[in-house]
Amino acid sequence: MSLTYTQVWVLILGCAALTALIKAFGPVLLGGREMPPWITRVIVLMAPTLLCALVVTSVFASGRSWSVGAHTIGVAVAAVMLWRRLPLLLCVLVAVVVTAGVRAL
Template identity: 40%
Template sequence: MSDAWVVVLVVGVATMSLKAAGPVAIGGRELPPRALRMVAALAPALLAALVVTQAVEDGQDIVFDERLAGLAVAAVLLAFRVPILGVVVAAAATAAILRAL
């Protein structure tokens, strides 16, 4: 088997298992109160981490580029209660325009 197919197989099995572990093990059952409180905190924690990594991460470097400009525009629009669809499009347009300059 070529290297590529080994990667497809191993990464595929690993990723599918990671996604399925929780739902297959405890799917459909209520979580105990403590676990529920932790899940409630997990969403904002991971969303904030995704904002940071998607905006400034480049491998192991922190870079300030057009993505951050797009994010700044998004933050301003969100403060003015613009719907998310408009915010996402404006962020992409900002980055595209800055890169085209």
Template identity: 55%
Template sequence: MTGTAWATIAGCTVVTALIKGVGPVAFGGRDLPPRFRGVVVLLAPALLAALIVASALADGRDLHVGADTAGVAVAGVALWRGASVLVGVGLAAGITAGLRLLG
């Protein structure tokens, strides 16, 4: 890896540690108000969804729909219909690999 990549990783590590440390310092051991707690609970699923969409639809600088997009879509439908996470991951990998093999 290049020096720029390592500097980016180090910067992200420091920023993440700072962000995680601000909450306990700011609240001093007190519980979050219920209104904030509801928002914080939704942050992780929203971030995960954003990362999945960005990963499945991005190809460098351009939007791109390809085999990985189809794999994520099939897995998403399977999970929505009640399949286990292992089945969803297996479907995503299998569909993506199959479509890449054909293309």
């Protein structure tokens, strides 16, 4: 499926308008009242969950299919290094070297 230049801009503007509408719904519906604690706990978890979904999609997606390649191995190495609390710059550099090494094989 291919979109025209105009369709892309209509889609972008539509998404922007929908985002603004969704953000406006909260204050309008709540009207200054406090949210219940269970809703706050769910909202706090939404941003990390979305970020995780975006990372997983960008690492494993190849067009319309799922695949594991050199970039996946590089991200996995960086994830383990970050989990072990190593410096971010070192993690990125090692991930780049591992990815390049796997692609060279």
